[in-house]
Amino acid sequence: MHEPDRPPIPALLTILEHACALKRLPRTGWLLNGVVPCESIADHTTGVALLTLALADALNADWQAQGLERPLDVGRALTLAVxxxxxxxxxxxLPKRSxxxxxxxxxxCAENEAFSMIVGALxxxxxxTSLWREYVEDASPEARLVHDADALEMVHQALLYERAGHRTLDEFWRGHRWHYRLCEQLFDVLRNARS
Incomplete structure (x- = not known):
């Protein structure tokens, strides 16, 4: 931790370094399926954050009809997405096969340790750390929304890669479990756009 009267400059520089690493690191699943070049982890995170924002607003427009006990906390959802x-x-x-x-x-365990190392001095x-565990454990409506947005962003990217000629991406369309009906409907639209 930093002292209250001194700004946490080293901790902030650490975040910048890790943000730059995310911009350089490719999404491995695409590489393993022959998509070169492919999006970076940071590209994906940006898409997830923007989709989370839009989905949260759409769900909050009629949150009771969505089966929610309260409106989604959009700021919390965005923080989880980032x-x-x-x-x-x-x-x-690490791809699914790994x-x-x-x-x-x-x-x-490795991700938990890495996350703690990255944010530990902030x-x-x-x-x-609590928010990240909330996401990992699907422990809140906001975390469940980010999981849906994470999968939807990936599926949309698969659709774009398929439209560019890649034909080995079926695995990205399978095995999804949706927490929100709106997300399932959006997935259906994307899946129908494949044909």
Whole structure:
């Protein structure tokens, strides 16, 4: 932690360094399927954040009809979206096949350690760590929304890559579990656009 009278300059520089790493690191699943060049982790995070914002506003327009007990906290959802892949700046973007081999628990442990190292010296480190765990554990309506936005952004990117001629991306369309009906409807629209 930093002293209250001294700004946390080293901690802020650490965040900048990790943001730059996310801009350089490709999304590995695309590379393994022959998409070169492909989006970076930062590209994906930006898409997830923007989609989270739009989805949260759309869901909040009639939050009771969406089965929510309260309107979504848009600021919280955006923070979760921005933080959701930050650990990948150290762990990298491990594709599904790697996670299957090493196990989800090992991956989660590594990401947890990486996340703590990245944000540990920031004044809001405890808050960020709690939010990141909230996302990982799907522990709030906002976290569930970001999970949906994460999958939808990936599916949309797969559609764009398919339109550019890539034909090996079926795996990105399978196995989704939607938390919100609106997200499921959007997925259906994207899936129908494939044909």
């Amino acid at each position: 933080l959701h892949d930050l650990a990948e700046s150290r762990v990298t973007d 996670t299957t081999l090493i196990g989800a628990d090992v991956k989660r 004044p809001a480190a405890n808050d960020y």
